[in-house]
Amino acid sequence: MSNPKEKKPSLTRTLSLRVALSIGVGIMVGAGIFVFPGIASGEAGPAAILSFLLAGTIALIVALCTAELATAMPSSGGGYYFVSRTFGPFWGMLIGIGQWLGLVFASAFYLYGFGSYLIDLLKEIGYQPGDPIILIGLATAILLTFINIFGTKSAGKLQNNVVLILTGILTLLFLYGVLQALGIIGEASLPSPFAPNGFSPVFGVSALIFTSYLGFVQIATMGGEIINPQRNLPRALVGSVLIVLILYLLAIFVTNSVLPVDQLEELGETAIVEVARSLIGDIGALVVLFAGLLATFSSANASILSSSRTIFALSKDGLVPKWVSVIHQRFGTPHRAIFLVGLPIAGILFVGNLEVLAETASLLHLIIYGLICACVLKLRKEAPIWYVPGFKTPGYPALPAVGMLAGFGLIFFMKPLSIILGGAVLLVSAIFYFVYARGKKLSDPSPPHIDPKLRKPRILLPVSLPLEKSIPLAILKGFTNLEVLLLGYKELKEQTSPEQYEEEDDGETQAELNETRKDLEDEGFDVKTELVFTPDITQAIDNVILEYDCQALLVVKPIEELNRLLIPVYDINQISKSFATVIYELTKASNLPATLMIIESKEDSENDEVKDSSAINREAMKRLRQAGIDKNQIKSSSVQVSDISEAVKEKSKPDDLVILVEANAKERENFINKIRVEISDKIDCPLLVVLEERKQEEDSEPKDSPAEEVEKEDENDN
Template identity: 75%
Template sequence: MSKSKQKQSTLARTISLKVALSIGVGIMVGAGIFVFPGIASGQAGPAAMLSFLLAGAIALIVALCTAELATAMPASGGGYYFVSRAFGPFWGILIGVGQWMGLVFASSFYLYGFASYLIDLLKETGLQFGDPLILIGIGTALLLTSINILGTKSAGKLQNSIVLVLTGILTLLFLYGMLQALGIMGATNLPKPFAPKGLSPVVGVTALIFTSYLGFVQIATVGGEIINPQKNLPRALVGSVLIVTALYLLALFVSNSVLSTAELGELGETAIVEVARGLIGDIGAMVVLFAGLLATLSSANASILSSSRTIFALSNDGLIPKWVSVIHERFKTPHRALFLVGLPITGIMFVGNLEVLAETASMLHLLIYGLICGCVLKLRKNRPIWYVPGFKSPAYPILPIVGLVASFGLIFFMRPVSLLLGGAVLLVSALFYLVYARGKTLATPSPSHIAPELRKPRILIPVSLPQKESLPLAILRSFTDLEVLVLGYKELPEQTDPGQYKDEEGDESKKQLEKVKKELEDEEFDVKTELVFTPDVSQAIDNVIVEHDCQALLVVKPISQLNRLLIPVYDINQLSKRFATVIYELTTASNLPASLLFLSGSKDSEDSEDKDGADISVMKREAISRLKQAGIHKHQIKTSLVEVANISDAVKEESKPEDLVILVEANANERETFINEIRGEISDKINCPLLVVLEKREKEEKQAEESPAEEQE
């Protein structure tokens, strides 16, 4: 890896669609059902359902915008990652720290609620243990942090199980209440009057209860670990908002059918317990207390998981110290980032009353939501070459503008003390940026449709020993990230025994190969080496390519400066995903032009000339289109025509010493013949390096397609 690039830690994709949904639903389903029905109904009556519907509509708009950004940038960090790539590191660190601390505040609030529900549930059973709220909260915070450190799969299974049980209990309870209210079971008792205090309180209540929708964006925070993100991220984001909105409306409808507006307002945050008691007696109260226990536990667990990924992303980008993003060698989780979430939560638990901190978390998240909508507006307008979303939010630009205005607008309905606390978090973040992170640059996202294994290509460099040609470091430095495999070889005469030669000259060849390796390691590339003594170099190269699954072969020629990529186009099928990936890496990192060289061949008649010209015109359009789809900017693509039919003659005629000629093998099953042709004809005729993009053989491709499916199962 080049020293000009930062080595980044990566997390495995282990989160399924079900777990992703449970993260979003798990964070949101707590306050919306177990705290706000009584408070909201007390202020607006049954019309509070409109408040939840309005908040859900705003959340859905933000979810659609988030889905677009997440499919273009399916990386850990969510809102932080999107904002930092659209608006730069300063806004990124404001949002990153805000997202981190917002979720820490929210987690403390959830765990305080968890302890309260546990104590109340024990009281319902006749057990009394005093009032150890803080100890229960701290113990649970440490337990959840430990579970998350042990593995994302373990945390995901816990989250999925909790949310399934929780939503099942709530759905059955509220469906029973709805059947009663509609008169299907017992006498009809619909909520009325609908708006006893008019419709004016609806907007104010929307700002109050928007805390209920803090959670769906956290699905994007773990986007770097979600399986098949192009499909599962939009489904999880939109699906989680729709599920919780339906549950909230059902809860409000049933609550207002069982108790009056005055009773709900008087009971406040405990109203839902009395609603359940009114439906099915004391057992109902115990069921709701148990469900509340699950809801707050689920919200805390999902918040801890998501918050740690924000810190992980900040550290990976170098905006906070790099040691934070170290991944545990055994558990493959960001254990240090998780500690930086779990420990602050245990400290904040000593504050006691955390409602203000919860509202501060809402304020910070509304700021994030507004900027997420702003990201869509900016990136759609600027169209950077890496922005290739697999999902696009509808009704652009109307929906993003509405989401931005609505998110920022709700902030002004919050209490001054919450605004001051949120402002303090942002101020500290800004000061930290000026002291530590000022001047930092961020890596450009890779197009999301390029397979992850191709974003770090393994390039094979055959080197004849002793080394005759200098290594093309100018080319290797152009890659964002890569692994170099050096094949040191000694080509022997047919009659020479390789084993005997190895015994006699092997030590000297090893020293020569180590010298080549050290030169590359001094440039901070990831380097592996192989040493062979053989009369058939082409076969040896073929064997190493298959054994190590190399994506490209670089034929060494001296080069001091790389100015252009020269790409002979002889078959449109050569512009495969793997081929486009290599071109993307080279053009993005160095802003080099990609010059497509079309071979017209010889002309025997005017008719054949017209036909060939038409074929080449079609090929040009298709080639340019494919490269643009891969994320290469139009201004970097040049085309030229050479009237020869032979590739070696074409590159000899057009190439310059500062070029890199790029070829792709036409048939991977005939690789050895192709390598012989490259070494014996093409390479000898040109004075510049040659990069050959290698395709998988049919058998290897089939095995590769089957492996991911087996792993997911």
């Protein structure tokens, strides 16, 4: 860390499980449920139900993979965030721009559909308004843009209410149609024959109607704003797909029960209106048109909500300009990112050819879906230390592999023009990356399973006052994302009272400590200070470590430059996840090479108890790579010595940083003394000790009586 990174903007978790479900359902139950039943049935007949089932199964597989990734990386950005953290910023840029523009295209399509449904509804009730579809869509786009700016919670409530009404209307309509088809109401009219054109059209129709399932991944795009993401994200992702799948299966069944295949083929996208009219008369047509209004409105709202979070995430990562991710101080929303969704939608409404753009959006999403499944395959295999999902995809690796192949495979059933347009979006994204964002580094995810203090470790830096030389900043400048606890101490003689000395000191030592702190803060470090006057500095250090919960202890040396990390390893259990995480967090920005020094004890060799140093080396290398340290950074060597201090003295250089792990937290004072006397005083390079957490002994605290325990429980309940 040479300079701290600016605090990145973050969004508040205000979205409940119901709202998360409504976002996914709202996008998926859009124009698809009104347009595709007639078109799909016209091509495949009642067998179209298999097409929706096949597409829904693929969507469910992707939803399961998304749930795994989202619980490991519950941040805003969804598919973009997953892909960028798995395959790097280049692929992240392609997916991010594709996800953003794909939802912009889809939103324009939905809003145009909203205008069409409104005109048809007005005509159905006898009013002839002309044809202001574009103006209606434009006005609605502006309205939704400002609703989303005024607050995510407000937009979420609107989405939840609209989807609740919509799904209620559709469920009642389709259940009535099922009862009629089964003969429970009136005469039975089951669809027959099941596959009038054979089963070959089923796969082509699956590719056509897969656009109906686009949208559930956008729940993950809102991951940074969903309450309790570990529980709610998997439920929302899988639940939304299942809800929509059931609605689509009911719609296809009822459609084919009410009208014959040849009539459905003739009616095409308006078939569902005539199905409703056949079921309950003209009021049915009005109900479907009203439901179509709600569907397209909710799809557009959910798309704007999630699309803005994609461009917000791109900006947070520096792949697009930083001003995009500014959060409105009053409303707490990414208002500039929302404008970058609303304005293009308004412009596209005047372009036309929205069907082609909608299919292009589907193509871009299929690429995202395929890569999401690929992310699960890659991350499960490599198992980086930050990847600890709260939910795991069942059937690994088969299900993710099937989802990946199916997602990419359905692209080949798309129209050539859509494939060309999708390719053009990816090409422009690639060019923008190489011109603007090439070389950008992305921060690793910060999953809730890893203790935050390991992601921003607090380093204790003891310095004797008055300072003989200034603190060599070269030791710290390679580090990133840490907090320095500067412990200034004056080591007193045994007979000297600390209170008396502090009174005689008259603040001079404190002033010097403050000056040292200012020097560090001027270099951009986050610094806290503590001053002690003590005859026992070892005990003082131990007390401060416990009081401030420090994760590492740094013993400085007067060096000008740091060029290597030297990590002595004598037991593979040293390389714990916490140790590896701290090493990574301390060094990820410096890109310093690391050398593992495998220590073989001479005593063990003489007693024929030589440890398998090659096995220790392989396992240690693996754990450090899992922590995120590039394999090209790590080298290894072995040395036969009597103890660790001899090994460090023999192999260390003045420009090294020796990194040790604490041997036993319960015997910290003895360990610190050993560090000072046996190692630090014998070497010329600085030393970093990663500390174990020392938990308080249960027996050291008096236990409450049963009556006191009941009293505490009552207080907690109140």
